[in-house]
Amino acid sequence: MKRIGFIPLRKGSKGIPNKNKRKMVGRPLFTWVLGEAIFSNLDVVYVYTDDESILEFIAKEYHWTDKVKGLLRSDESANDNASTEFAMLEFSESINYDFDTFCLLQATSPFTKREDINTCLNKLGNEYDSALTVVNTHRFLWNENGTPINYNPLKRPRRQDFEGLLIENGAVYTVTKEAFKKNKSRLGDKTAIVKMADESLMEIDTESDWIAIESLLIERQKREKESKKITHVVLDVDGVFTNGTVAYTKDGELSKNFDMRDGMGLEILRQFNVEIMVMTSEDSQLVAKRMEKLKIENVFLGVKDKYTLLNKIILDKGIALSNVAYVGDDVNDLTNICSVGWSLAPNNATSIVKEHADIVLSKDSGAGAIREACQFIMNYNKRF
Missing domain, CATH: 3.90.550.10 (Spore Coat Polysaccharide Biosynthesis Protein SpsA; Chain A)
Incomplete structure (x- = not known):
C-alpha cells in the first residue's frame, strides 16, 4: 500500500x-x-x-x-x-x-x-x-x-x-x-x-x-526537553569554532581562525566516549580541512535545515535528542538549541540564542568557548 x-x-x-x-x-x-x-x-x-x-x-x-x-x-x-x-x-x-x-x-x-x-x-x-x-x-x-x-x-x-x-x-x-x-x-x-x-x-x-x-x-x-547522559556533541562552526569572521580575496574564502585549545578539549572529550559532530550551513573546504585535522569524521556541510538532519542522525545512531549537547550561536541553530538535552552558546552569540540556550558560556567563540563547553559536559556526565 x-x-x-x-x-x-x-x-x-x-x-x-x-x-x-x-x-x-x-x-x-x-x-x-x-x-x-x-x-x-x-x-x-x-x-x-x-x-x-x-x-x-x-x-x-x-x-x-x-x-x-x-x-x-x-x-x-x-x-x-x-x-x-x-x-x-x-x-x-x-x-x-x-x-x-x-x-x-x-x-x-x-x-x-x-x-x-x-x-x-x-x-x-x-x-x-x-x-x-x-x-x-x-x-x-x-x-x-x-x-x-x-x-x-x-x-x-x-x-x-x-x-x-x-x-x-x-x-x-x-x-x-x-x-x-x-x-x-x-x-x-x-x-x-x-x-x-x-x-x-x-x-x-x-x-x-x-x-x-x-x-x-x-x-x-x-x-519536551529531557536531560540524560551526553553521548554526542554537535557543534556549529562560524561563531562557535571561529569568531564569526572570515577573510576573503577576489578568489573567494581565504582564511578562518581556530583556537587550538578547543581542539584539545574535543580530543579529551572523545576519550570519555563522547562522539563529536559538526553541522554548519556553510560549505567550506577550509572547515573540511580543519575537521579532518581534528579527526572529526561526522562533518555535515551546507546544512540549512539543521533540525531535520539532527533527527535523522539520532534515528540512525539509536539515541535521543536528550543524549545530545549542541553548541550554536545564531538563529539557524535555534530549533536545535531549544530541543536537545543540553544547549550551550558562546558569550558573543546572538541575543535570541543566548536567551534560549541552557548555558551561556563565559568565553567567546574562537576564544575558548568550545573548551569550556567540553569541561561542562565532562563534569555533567560524572553524575551518570
Missing part, C-alpha cells in the same frame, strides 16, 4: 511576504511539517510549488533521503482563485494516481507532528475512507443575529463541564484513492477525526500571528 504526502506551496503571500520560506524558529516555515512527514509512515512526500528556489532547496537539502520529491506546479493551480483540490487533482493526474492513500499536509501548520500524520493514516480502513485533524474548542459561539450556536446562555456551563465543538485546524487530511477519485475532494464519505493541541488552531495571517506561533513553538520544544 503506497501512502503519499502532498504539501502544496505557492510563491505569493499577501499577508506575510514569502511566508513559506521565512524562518520560523530559524527554519523555513514549510520545513516544520516537511521534516515531520519525512519521519512519519508516509512512503514519499511531494512538495508541489511554483517557487523554483524551494525546489532547489529541497534537491540540495534532503539529498540524504529519497523520500522527498519536489514538483513544479502550473501557474493555473497556483493563482489566487485555484482551490487546493484543483492542485491535488492536477498533481494526482500528473503521477497517474500512483498511490493508495493521499495525505494533504499544510505548510502553515508548524505544530503538526509525525504522530498526528500516522494517526490519520491509521484511521483509514474498513470503517473510514478519510480522516482529518481537529481542535476541541471550548469557546461559546454566536450567530450574527444574536442567537447562541453551541450552548444555552441561561444555563451557562462551567468550562470543565462544557464539551465544546470540534473545529478543523487544516493541518492533516488523509483520504483513500477510491474516495478521492469519486468525490474529487480531500474527504470521503466516512470521515474519522484526530484531535490535535489547541495551539494548532492558530492561523498565520499577520505579523502578530507569526510572533505568537513562534513563541509557542519555542516553548513546546523546550517543554
